[in-house]
Amino acid sequence: MPSVNSSDTTDVLRYRPRRLRRTEALRRMVRETTLSVNDLIYPMFVTEGEEQKVEIASMPDCYRYSLDLLLQEVHQVYDLGINAIALFPVIPEELKNDSGSESCNPHGLVQRTVKAIREAVPEIIVITDVALDPFTTHGHDGLIDDNGTILNDPTVEVLVKMAVSQAAAGANFVAPSDMMDGRVGAIRRALDAEGYIDVGILAYSAKYASAYYGPFRDALDSAPKFGDKKTYQMDAANAKEALKEVELDIAEGADIVMVKPALSYLDIIHQVRNVTHLPVAAYNVSGEYAMIKAAARMGWIDEKKIILETLTSMKRAGADLILTYFAKEVALMLA
Numbered sequence: 001m002p003s004v005n006s007s008d009t010t011d012v013l014r015y016r017p018r019r020l021r022r023t024e025a026l027r028r029m030v031r032e033t034t035l036s037v038n039d040l041i042y043p044m045f046v047t048e049g050e051e052q053k054v055e056i057a058s059m060p061d062c063y064r065y066s067l068d069l070l071l072q073e074v075h076q077v078y079d080l081g082i083n084a085i086a087l088f089p090v091i092p093e094e095l096k097n098d099s100g101s102e103s104c105n106p107h108g109l110v111q112r113t114v115k116a117i118r119e120a121v122p123e124i125i126v127i128t129d130v131a132l133d134p135f136t137t138h139g140h141d142g143l144i145d146d147n148g149t150i151l152n153d154p155t156v157e158v159l160v161k162m163a164v165s166q167a168a169a170g171a172n173f174v175a176p177s178d179m180m181d182g183r184v185g186a187i188r189r190a191l192d193a194e195g196y197i198d199v200g201i202l203a204y205s206a207k208y209a210s211a212y213y214g215p216f217r218d219a220l221d222s223a224p225k226f227g228d229k230k231t232y233q234m235d236a237a238n239a240k241e242a243l244k245e246v247e248l249d250i251a252e253g254a255d256i257v258m259v260k261p262a263l264s265y266l267d268i269i270h271q272v273r274n275v276t277h278l279p280v281a282a283y284n285v286s287g288e289y290a291m292i293k294a295a296a297r298m299g300w301i302d303e304k305k306i307i308l309e310t311l312t313s314m315k316r317a318g319a320d321l322i323l324t325y326f327a328k329e330v331a332l333m334l335a
């Protein structure tokens with residue numbers, strides 16, 4: 001590399017990177033990363049009842065919908081060009097128990113909702129969450145013993161049943177977000193044994209124990225009643241461990257691997273991108289959403305520009321897909 005401007009024959013600048021930034025057309029021509037509506041997956045919250053549309057206090061512009069209104073919303077989402085939704089249920093307190101058994105009910109809220117969406121908007125891709133926290137009284141993602149220890153292998157058995165019941169209802173992808181060991185392989189074997197070979201697995205592979213999930217837990221009323229999730233979700237300080245988790249999930253049969261949260265973990269997204277040819281998803285989680293909404297409402301930032309810059313940074317880091325509560329806003333901006 002010649003040192004910049006060390007020209008001996010002339011004092012003209014040899015390197016002028018600004019030359020390629022002069023006009024919008026030039027900037028578009030040399031742009032390395034683009035955000036497309038095809039990259040977006042929209043997380044949606046479904047609740048029991050009829051004609052319910054309740055805004056989530058810590059997630060402005062995000063709602064818990066009853067099934068009737070959710071279907072109208074899914075139509076709109078699909079019309080905006082968004083290909084996929086990720087579904088999360090708000091389970092009534094009286095249906096929760098220590099084992100989260102409602103999660104496997106073939107007529108449960110998730111299963112009924114998936115069936116109804118499949119009929120109403122057959123083309124949209126429906127991704128269901130596989131984890132026990134919305135269904136357990138204690139709010140943890142797994143079964144617990146008398147000491148409150150989360151039990152791995154018995155939990156995996158329930159997750160497998162839950163995933164199969166979601167596939168039976170018509171889910172296109174099941175998305176284990178629980179972080180138990182071995183669940184991707186166990187779910188893959190069970191789906192295949194039951195004939196659901198085309199149902200994919202979107203694995204929450206590197207999911208961190210993060211304070212950024214707070215607003216989501218408000219939305220589902222699913223905050224853990226004791227302790228925290230640090231014995232199963234990952235330590236924010238670790239990167240190599242994320243690659244280990246990704247490696248295991250791929251070996252066990254994941255179709256898409258995910259890093260969650262996204263914004264504080266762009267380095268992880270980047271490293272995961274470099275070790276797999278599978279699609280990499282990033283979850284722009286509830287706390288990331290809430291921070292932008294709050295600052296925008298205070299008039300402190302330009303919401304639209306910040307959203308595009310933030311999601312573009314996730315793509316630039318290496319994500320192919322982004323789960324984001326901003327999906328509708330972005331689809332409108334890109335249209």
Ligand code: PBG
Pocket residue numbers: 129131132133141177178212213214215216217229284285286287
């Ligand atoms: C449940 C689950 C969580 C999120 C997605 N699935 C919360 C948690 O693990 O406590 C968080 C999503 C968000 O914050 O947007 N297993």
